[in-house]
Amino acid sequence: MRNSKITWAVIAGVVLAVLAGVGVAIAVNRGSTSPESAPTGAATPSGSAPVLETTPSPSTPPAPSPGADIDGPLDLLLVGVDTRVSIPDWQTHSDAIMLLHVEPGLKSGYLYSLPRDLRVQIPAFKKSGFRGGKYKITEAMAYGSRVPGKKTKNIPNGYELLAKTISNYTGIKTIQAGAILNFGGLDKLVDKLGGIDLTIDQKVKSKHRRPDGTARKLVGSDYVGPQAVYLPGKRHLTGWQAIDYARQRYGLPNGDYDRQRHQRQMVKAILAKALSGNLSDAAKLESVITALGKMLVTVGGRRPVEYAYALRDLQPAGLTMVQLNGSGVGSGSGYLGEQLDAEARGFLSAIAKGKAAAYLKAHPKMVNKG
Template identity: 85%
Template sequence: MRNSKITWAVIAGVVIAVLAGVGVAIAVNRGSGEPAAAPTGPATPSGSAPVLENTPRPSASAAPSPGADITGPLDLLLVGVDTRVTIPDWQTHSDAIMLLHVEPGLKSGYLYSLPRDLRVRIPAFKKSGFAGGTHKITEAMAYGSRVPGKKTRNIPNGYELLARSVSAYTGVRTIQAGAILNFGGLDKLVDKLGGIDLTIDQKVKSKHRQPNGKPRKLSGHDYVGPQAVYLPGKRHLTGWQAIDYARQRYGLPNGDYDRQRHQRQLVKAILGKALAENLSDPARLQTLITALGRTLVTVGGRRPVEYAYALRDLRPAGITMVQLDGSGVGSGSGYLGEQLNAEARGFLKAVATGKIAAYLKAHPKLVNKG
């Protein structure tokens, strides 16, 4: 059914977009060969068309729908990229890294995050001239996206190196698809949905926004002025509040680990709201697609609409959120990054070997109920 396909294309964009906001997105298929170079500016893509605006109608024949042959399991890598385009020579980092493992049959899945400062072995990468080494995983995007001899950045190459690093660390051999986004207009999409309802589990102060939603003033390397505050309880969030809430880590008891949990909660909240919409109404559906804008662009391989169709029966209630905890590592008084604890590393092994349900039954505290 055409509407259900487009609905899931929209929702797939929402899942990814919640990581850091919607800007220019690139959906990447790991099995399709080398990704093409990304546009270096805010971008109207040239090599491929936005699939959300060009979803073909299925023919009246009995030909299977695109994506009908995808049966799972699937491992998808969802990355929020901090480009800081207003800061000269800013290195592109992956500020949020989520993985969605979908079980065979594609009706249930597990959503988990890796700490942005996780200390891992990043392999050598000839395309960018990177020699390899042990670094924070957030830096893989920066090292991979460098273009030798130029100031421009090749974001798909950065994704490729990040995906290789994630695969090597987790033991997940194949990441079928993924997407990368920078800061932008997720707030518009949430507003088109009428906002979202979320149970906030702890007091969160915004580093970036004033109570009226306007940006706080940047003074040197920090922000100053009144702060937006999100109090515990059931809250209705507008677009800018939703993305602002999901970005915060400073001042939280567990820092980035708390932020990871909030991002996963927000993903489920947006999915639930999107699925509750009357998206059989073409005008309503077009409003949401317009809110996303020209954000979801394929680079080779299977189109996002194929995964959208394949995941049509995956609902928020079928997604289990998993919290992977860890602690800081360092040399002397110097902070080097994070390391996952043994229980979290055991979960990654369970993902790689297809034994997630049994592992979580034995380690129920990993399941995030919020």
Template identity: 80%
Template structure:
């Protein structure tokens, strides 16, 4: 049994934030409609006067102790590309973690970034709604009318509403929005991660020494980092580079989604294996995560962290949802999930994942 004193903030940073697999930026708590949640239970009780002590009085439960599940968490990786003028903030990695009642086991699955969905109208950004790629919900929601700045929290809100409408998951209880900037430092602080690579992966972005490849005429040139099959120990830059690749893989983005989930599980396992139980060991990890952990709504990440303290990597089942491209004529419009994957989403919304996977075992990533 893991040490029950594992610092809540570690679990908050790793389970609630790092599960998106790509750095750190914003942790949010909202329902699928964007309404703030009610204030959490378990606050400190009214102090008892010294003249009338009550030996039998028990301490107030820790914040988050009232959360018993089920929970649905949205984990988003964004590519901000701040060096490119007018770059639209897209959701490049979209994962959902469904945690079963009791919060001891969960299911991690991805939605294709190019999934063709209906994005609802969003008054805050002036977006009229329509059918688009799922990744674009973040961009449309992040717009600030009349300004060039972006409101990432609003982008998350529209993305959450879109996902809720598509999947049928009524409430997304918490989420994390993360960028590419911090994962390499985090993984290095954890001493690297061990991954079992299932096929040869060539990097489009990095040279063997980790420096960026040169972009010429819209394509990258020069020597490439290569990740060979087998059990490998990856440093920070290698881990994020490996999880970013989709070109040259047999199933493109669907293979990349699997690698991202694999990395998520490895990071969580590594953090817990390190036994980060005191502030001196915790501080470097939190520094690597970054300074901008922002909460929105009635719940704080620490509350979900406490509630999820018993969720171990071994009890997270990774799910592969496959699909295919759709288009109009010769034009590519996006992706659509196959019937088996859509059935899984219905099962998730209805709270019967285990039964569905028993009938559809090929959806489970093994190994």
């Protein structure tokens, strides 16, 4: 089996495929060493009775591979969660929201982001006691995660409310699956892959890290001390560098919109590295799972291995990264959030109607070339 069929889509920093890849790889390895796969005429173990030839019975057709019935289109949601567990009573927000739309045939797709501050109508949610209202989309996770009368958080419920909010806003009827990622653990994943190769498209100064990777000191409400700097050009990034680069928005010309693009670049680079041969056996895949620890939560009605099999032919070259632009909205001098421009809203409508390719052909500047 080709390596790409063993480890599909480490999409958005490894979502469904890493888990699924392990399942596929283990199945392949076990199948190759099962008793039924022993070659004809192989020697019998010492002391065992000889096997007599008999008339072969009609063979039973093999069962379809799990996920073989998934034919697309698919819409998958990838959420980067800011947990800040060291801060008491911190509300869980979705700092990164990416969607992957996979076209029928499952060989090509579109990866795009929604601004974390996008101002949307969040529906009422009985499970958390939330009454609904117009807020920043990043807050949907927090409102949905609340457990009435308790300090604990229910992250899957937060994901459910976020998914409903996105579905209502975009017009996408069904989000088939998703993953919730704590980006604090992605650096370990990138290191397990041996780092990633990325073409940096603009100078980025880190707010959070020093050049040696240690944390900058927080004084009051700002960080002080030397800064890590990422210069334009082809770069090989270690785990902490990749995540740090993808986190930055302050000081960039387009703020969070530039950060969204950098996050998509990181996702595509992780996918490319995963399919380059580093995850060719179950042992290596298992080490990746260990690196992820508890940072990965999958949701959806089917097992990750099913999506892994269904998306086995989706390659980095078939993944188009799309930029959705917008601007701030407010009342007087008060900032309320972001709104997408007409071109971006048109793309969401095209996705929902299955006409993304034609829309991007008419709006080619929306495609990230890097």
